[in-house]
Amino acid sequence: MNTELWLLDPQVTFLNHGSFGACPQRVLETQQRWQRILERDPVDFFLHRAEPLMHEVRETLAGVMNCAAEDLALIPNATTGINTVLRSLDLQVGDHLLGISQTYGACRSTLDWVAQRAGAQVNYAQLPWPVEDPDQIVEIILKTVTPKTRLALVDSITSPTGLVLPIRAIVDGLKARGVETLIDGAHALGMVPLHLHDLGAGYFTSNAHKWLCTPKGSAVLHVRRDLQDGIKPLNLSHGVGWSGQAYASPFRMAFDWTGTDDPTPFLCIPEALRFLSGLYEGGLEGLMNRNRSLALKARGILCDALGISAPAPDSMIASLAAVPLPAMEWTPTSPEDISPLQKRLYDEHLIQVPIFPFPSGSSPVLRVAVQAYNELRDYEYLAEKLV
Ligand SMILES: Cc1ncc(COP(=O)(O)O)c(C=O)c1O
Structure with missing residues (x-):
């Protein structure tokens, strides 16, 4: 992660921009x-x-x-x-x-x-x-x-x-x-x-x-x-x-x-908008393109690690990518409940990544996000600790 311009904790591999965003220092x-x-x-x-x-x-x-x-x-x-x-x-x-x-x-x-x-x-x-x-x-x-x-x-x-x-x-x-x-x-x-x-x-x-x-x-x-x-x-x-x-x-x-x-x-x-537009050539659209191409690579790394094929066409991916996980025993008891795997990834490896009970707790998905501060190695690290 390159957190220089952000307030994110550099110790955490933050792969969940999707839930609440993250605000750059300047903003x-x-x-x-x-x-x-x-x-x-x-x-x-x-x-x-x-x-x-x-x-x-x-x-x-x-x-x-x-x-x-x-x-x-x-x-x-x-x-x-x-x-x-x-x-x-x-x-x-x-x-x-x-x-x-x-x-x-x-x-x-x-x-x-x-x-x-x-x-x-x-x-x-x-x-x-x-x-x-x-x-x-x-x-x-x-x-x-x-x-x-x-x-x-x-x-x-x-x-x-x-x-x-x-x-x-x-x-x-x-x-x-x-x-x-x-x-x-x-x-x-x-x-x-x-x-x-x-x-x-x-x-x-x-x-x-x-x-x-x-x-x-x-x-x-x-x-x-x-x-x-x-x-x-x-x-x-x-x-x-x-x-x-x-x-x-x-x-x-x-x-x-x-x-x-x-x-x-x-x-x-x-x-x-000024901040985001100044990060990559092509302004905001340049950033969108960069994030999309990294999201596709991240998904590829996760699918390889899990031994599965991509669950959706590339054309349906922007800055988020989800992969189905192997069946697990998990019955969420509230909307904030997290799976034992999500808890392990955070407690043992400081990886902040959501696992959603979709379509069900026993058959969930893991979703990664890509924002300007993320790098390819963040997803390689996740793949290494996931399996
Ligand atoms: C598809 C979708 N709709 C609505 C919301 C709610 O957003 P907020 O909590 O900012 O109102 C979210 C939040 O993650 C979402 O993913």
């Missing part, structure tokens, strides 16, 4: 500077400076996500994005929602809860794992649509297996059947190129604190313009129902003030 210092500026005069900051600053951040994000800044709301995390959309829906008894077998646990709980509250039902598309062809996934998702499906929640990059799903074909196919898509892009921003305007999905949420490496508590929700009236923040505050302000839209007004909170993680987005 954290930027946050601390903003916190000091804010605290010099909190009233002036929140009343006069915050809104234009946040708008600049939205403009910066819009440049990366290829969409209009006006359609973006700054929110603390992807879980909030998913909850905001699902809990704004006016579901009726008998409506259907669509999820996938790899829907992130917290989002699955939300889907199930909003459906149960309304007397609706959730149909989960059972995605194959291992997977041979991304088209299989499109086909299975579209087959799960019923005439009553109101909305599909589909991941851009799946959590346990790190697969880049063919989102464009999924959104188009669902649209052709009259179904809007909420994309859980928790991992997308900073890991894969985004073209939200062209994609035309109803809703898209992503964390910045994962692959853009901003401080924790920074994420974004994109809502297509024609759907914005129906979407309200989880915290209704001054901006809801207020008219006569010089704000661009009621959507912006509602999301810009949801109660007093720390805006500094968002204010670090431009600095994080």
